Amino acid sequence: MSASLEQRSLGAASGTRWTAGTAVTVAVVAALALVPLYTTLTGNAFLLTLFTRVVILAIGAVSLNLIMGYGGMVSFGHAAYLGIGGYAVGILAKEGFGSGYVQWPVAVAASALYALVVGALSLRTRGVYFIMITLAFAQMIYYVAIGLDRYGGDDGLTIYQRSTFGGILDLNNKTVFYYVCFAILLAGIYLVARIVNSRFGLVIQGSRANERRMRAIGFPTFRYKLVCFVIAGALCGLAGALLANHTNFISPAMMHWTRSGDLIVMVVLGGLGTLFGPLIGAVVFLLLEEGLSRLTEYPDLILGPILLCVAIYAHGGIEGLLRGGRRD
Amino acid sequence: MAAPDRSWRLMLYFIEQCLNGVQLGMLLFLLAAGLTLVFGIMDLVNLAHGSLYMLGAYFAATFAVLTGSFVAAVALALIASLIAGMVLEVVAIRRLYERSHLDQVLGTFGLLLFFNEAVRLIWGPAGMTLALPPAMLTAVQIIPGVFYPAYRLVIILAALAVAALLYFVVMRTRLGMLIRAGASNREMVGALGINVKLLYTLVFGLGAALAGFAGVMQAPILTVQIGMGENILILAFVVIIIGGIGSIRGAFVAAIFVGLVETVGRAFLPDMLHRILSTNAAATLGPALSSMSIYMVMAAILVFRPEGLFPAASR
Amino acid sequence: MTEPLLRVDRLTKRFGGVVPADAITLTIAPGEVHAVIGPNGAGKTTLIGLLSGEIPPQQGRIHFDGVDITQLPVYRRSRLGLARSFQITSLLAGFTALDNVALAVQAHRGHSFRFWRDARREQRLRDPALAALDRVGLADRAGVRVERLSHGEHRQLEIAMALATQPRLLLLDEPMAGMGPDESAQMVRMLQKLKGDITIMLVEHDMEAVFALADRLTVLVYGRIIASGDPVAVREDAGVRQAYLGEKDSGQGARHG
Numbered sequence: 059m060s061a062s063l064e065q066r067s068l069g070a071a072s073g074t075r076w077t078a079g080t081a082v083t084v085a086v087v088a089a090l091a092l093v094p095l096y097t098t099l100t101g102n103a104f105l106l107t108l109f110t111r112v113v114i115l116a117i118g119a120v121s122l123n124l125i126m127g128y129g130g131m132v133s134f135g136h137a138a139y140l141g142i143g144g145y146a147v148g149i150l151a152k153e154g155f156g157s158g159y160v161q162w163p164v165a166v167a168a169s170a171l172y173a174l175v176v177g178a179l180s181l182r183t184r185g186v187y188f189i190m191i192t193l194a195f196a197q198m199i200y201y202v203a204i205g206l207d208r209y210g211g212d213d214g215l216t217i218y219q220r221s222t223f224g225g226i227l228d229l230n231n232k233t234v235f236y237y238v239c240f241a242i243l244l245a246g247i248y249l250v251a252r253i254v255n256s257r258f259g260l261v262i263q264g265s266r267a268n269e270r271r272m273r274a275i276g277f278p279t280f281r282y283k284l285v286c287f288v289i290a291g292a293l294c295g296l297a298g299a300l301l302a303n304h305t306n307f308i309s310p311a312m313m314h315w316t317r318s319g320d321l322i323v324m325v326v327l328g329g330l331g332t333l334f335g336p337l338i339g340a341v342v343f344l345l346l347e348e349g350l351s352r353l354t355e356y357p358d359l360i361l362g363p364i365l366l367c368v369a370i371y372a373h374g375g376i377e378g379l380l381r382g383g384r385r386d
Numbered sequence: 387m388a389a390p391d392r393s394w395r396l397m398l399y400f401i402e403q404c405l406n407g408v409q410l411g412m413l414l415f416l417l418a419a420g421l422t423l424v425f426g427i428m429d430l431v432n433l434a435h436g437s438l439y440m441l442g443a444y445f446a447a448t449f450a451v452l453t454g455s456f457v458a459a460v461a462l463a464l465i466a467s468l469i470a471g472m473v474l475e476v477v478a479i480r481r482l483y484e485r486s487h488l489d490q491v492l493g494t495f496g497l498l499l500f501f502n503e504a505v506r507l508i509w510g511p512a513g514m515t516l517a518l519p520p521a522m523l524t525a526v527q528i529i530p531g532v533f534y535p536a537y538r539l540v541i542i543l544a545a546l547a548v549a550a551l552l553y554f555v556v557m558r559t560r561l562g563m564l565i566r567a568g569a570s571n572r573e574m575v576g577a578l579g580i581n582v583k584l585l586y587t588l589v590f591g592l593g594a595a596l597a598g599f600a601g602v603m604q605a606p607i608l609t610v611q612i613g614m615g616e617n618i619l620i621l622a623f624v625v626i627i628i629g630g631i632g633s634i635r636g637a638f639v640a641a642i643f644v645g646l647v648e649t650v651g652r653a654f655l656p657d658m659l660h661r662i663l664s665t666n667a668a669a670t671l672g673p674a675l676s677s678m679s680i681y682m683v684m685a686a687i688l689v690f691r692p693e694g695l696f697p698a699a700s701r
Numbered sequence: 702m703t704e705p706l707l708r709v710d711r712l713t714k715r716f717g718g719v720v721p722a723d724a725i726t727l728t729i730a731p732g733e734v735h736a737v738i739g740p741n742g743a744g745k746t747t748l749i750g751l752l753s754g755e756i757p758p759q760q761g762r763i764h765f766d767g768v769d770i771t772q773l774p775v776y777r778r779s780r781l782g783l784a785r786s787f788q789i790t791s792l793l794a795g796f797t798a799l800d801n802v803a804l805a806v807q808a809h810r811g812h813s814f815r816f817w818r819d820a821r822r823e824q825r826l827r828d829p830a831l832a833a834l835d836r837v838g839l840a841d842r843a844g845v846r847v848e849r850l851s852h853g854e855h856r857q858l859e860i861a862m863a864l865a866t867q868p869r870l871l872l873l874d875e876p877m878a879g880m881g882p883d884e885s886a887q888m889v890r891m892l893q894k895l896k897g898d899i900t901i902m903l904v905e906h907d908m909e910a911v912f913a914l915a916d917r918l919t920v921l922v923y924g925r926i927i928a929s930g931d932p933v934a935v936r937e938d939a940g941v942r943q944a945y946l947g948e949k950d951s952g953q954g955a956r957h958g
Binding site for chain 1 (some may be wrong): 755775776779780785791792794795796799813814816820823862863865866898
């Protein structure tokens with residue numbers, strides 16, 4: 059009885075539907091895949107730099123979307139992991155450990171560890187408290203970085219050599235580096251896709267929908283949220299390592315709280331709790347930022363009100379607009 | 387007599403830092419009170435609160451230049467902050483009440499960016515200064531042998547007066563009753579025929595005035611510059627976290643506590659570290675650890691009391 | 702004499718000036734349906750909150766199948782076999798009915814630190830979930846999103862979720878709240894079918910349902926138990942009539958909307 063009954067009940071819910079949203083997503087991903095081709099042909103190196111940054115921050119946005127979009131945990135301190143990951147690379151580079159095989163795992167592990175500590179303390183609260191506490195902890199690590207005179211303090215530290223991988227990958231080649239970042243982005247999205255539909259992911263999503271209910275049916279929701287928080291922190295730490303490589307530079311500004319705000323904007327713009335939303339959001343936001351700063355000397359005069367309008371009027375961000383419907 | 391003299395000076399320094407800590411605490415209280423009032427009554431988290439603080443400072447500096455009088459500048463700046471707050475509420479803030487906290491964070495973040503840029507446009511990227519009248523610059527003897535700048539005393543006293551006024555208004559007047567009633571039951575207040583919209587505008591204006599007042603008071607001590615609101619805003623958040631959201635009494639206690647830890651910690655921790663650790667380690671870790679101190683304290687408190695020290699009715 | 706499944710000893714909760722639970726003492730035998738009635742504000746929902754673990758008591762003990770669960774958090778009690786339904790519908794929005802119940806099954810089928818496989822394709826979870834839905838009569842609505850279900854279906858889903866956790870004791874908080882007469886009758890029939898398999902504590906205003914189902918009846922007024930025992934005897938009790946039933950004497954017992 060069960061199988062056919064379920065199939066009848068679920069009806070036509072499954073199967074990919076080609077909507078405007080899907081089309082845009084495919085177009086954006088395809089365009090991103092072809093960027094190095096375009097820039098090699100036109101010789102526009104700046105565009106490659108810009109889009110590498112877009113891809114890297116998109117990874118950060120994807121990680122934030124996991125906890126914020128699917129988990130309902132609004133973290134205003136996510137840029138901390140960009141910083142931790144970046145500083146892991148920078149500090150190790152300065153101390154003579156240039157191998158990516160050492161730097162990147164350390165970046166991920168350090169970020170995961172900080173996420174574990176922050177999460178353990180913050181996840182016992184919720185709502186506005188949680189937002190403020192994550193903000194405070196990010197600010198703390200920001201000040202720590204400023205205090206690290208040996209590693210540049212407020213001025214930052216130049217990284218002279220990108221992470222080496224024993225000759226397998228030459229990250230100094232901008233095209234190679236772009237595709238490494240792009241591959242990690244796609245892998246990250248795939249990872250999130252598998253996670254959110256797994257047992258773990260359903261617990262996370264259920265906790266977002268109604269945590270009281272989840273506890274009532276027997277889930278110790280805290281530990282699941284904590285693990286999710288750590289996964290997101292670790293992934294963002296990897297993005298931080300990439301960012302440090304990209305700019306050949308680390309500084310406390312990487313984890314300034316306005317960076318955390320930027321990540322939130324990207325996730326919301328693209329559509330909370332959708333797989334490719336954070337990617338679209340990152341593209342839109344960063345291109346908007348870039349475009350506005352060319353247009354005027356005071357870009358935030360326009361950007362600010364845009365964000366305000368998105369907050370007031372947009373249901374479900376851009377993905378929502380394309381789907382023509384309300385956010386769940 | 388080198389030793390007693392040195393310990394006396396150390397004692398003086400400690401007292402001075404404590405007073406500075408109380409002064410910072412008073413400022414944090416003004417900010418936190420506005421934030422917690424707005425959050426408690428309208429359920430709105432406002433990242434642009436620091437912008438109102440900044441505007442207060444800029445208004446004061448500008449009016450000082452225009453009128454030549456410090457007192458007039460303060461008064462005008464306060465009025466301007468109140469008006470700015472109310473206008474902001476009507477134009478933008480009120481549309482955020484029904485939205486989720488995330489949307490409020492996003493929207494007020496946009497406002498924050500806007501204000502920083504607008505200030506840069508109107509007043510330019512360089513900061514401003516606000517000069518104090520000569521009378522305020524003298525040092526006052528509070529206890530025999532202990533001198534403290536008059537102006538900082540004025541700040542402490544002024545803020546205490548505001549705190550007392552706030553307590554009086556919220557606890558003893560009809561307006562305060564409405565505010566407290568609004569905090570617990572919006573529909574009821576509306577059903578009583580009271581103009582809830584107007585109430586919210588006034589409350590937000592009050593919060594803005596408090597923030598502006600803090601900015602005005604702080605202006606002569608620090609430079610008036612873009613982004614001055616952000617760092618202190620986060621400290622104000624720490625105050626609310628420690629004190630408990632929605633509790634003005636909690637904000638007061640926590641503010642003094644945070645002010646003291648921040649100031650005394652920064653003053654004495656590097657020194658203490660130098661005694662315990664090697665010079666190298668102390669030099670590397672000293673500044674970092676002293677800036678971390680308040681957050682570590684916050685973390686410690688959260689372990690035992692995640693809802694803060696004086697949580698108001700749960701929201 | 703069998704050991705009671707639930708034993709509550711002098712359970713007390715104070716809230717500011719109110720005492721919604723005043724030294725409550727009662728027992729529930731395995732397999733029985735024990736109804737708790739009382740006027741609004743009597744503390745019935747507080748009692749469920751105390752038993753499920755959401756509200757910590759100031760005094761008193763709760764023993765479930767011999768185990769002292771007084772200090773245990775909500776999810777642990779659920780794991781031990783104590784399930785509850787909510788008076789005000791509390792489901793997982795954005796999910797289908799089947800998803801909701803499958804999660805309840807999942808909570809009791811091993812751990813959920815599985816990150817890869819699609820949980821919606823796990824027959825071990827979907828089959829028992831569908832069975833639970835079938836038991837309450839919602840099998841044909843399995844794939845419907847919770848937001849699109851009617852109020853009555855929500856109430857049924859509440860029960861299905863509780864059942865899916867394979868409980869030994871079911872705490873039902875006004876399962877018939879807001880239901881019309883037909884839906885209520887349907888619910889009563891469904892609950893009657895559960896009798897004997899599962900022990901039930903039923904908080905209800907609907908007197909017809911109460912007398913159709915209850916093996917024993919407890920009356921709660923202002924946080925205190927004023928009568929407990931055989932339903933007919935309790936109904937005849939003068940004190941109860943005065944305090945509760947007597948106020949709304951309309952003959953066959955009042956039903957609250």
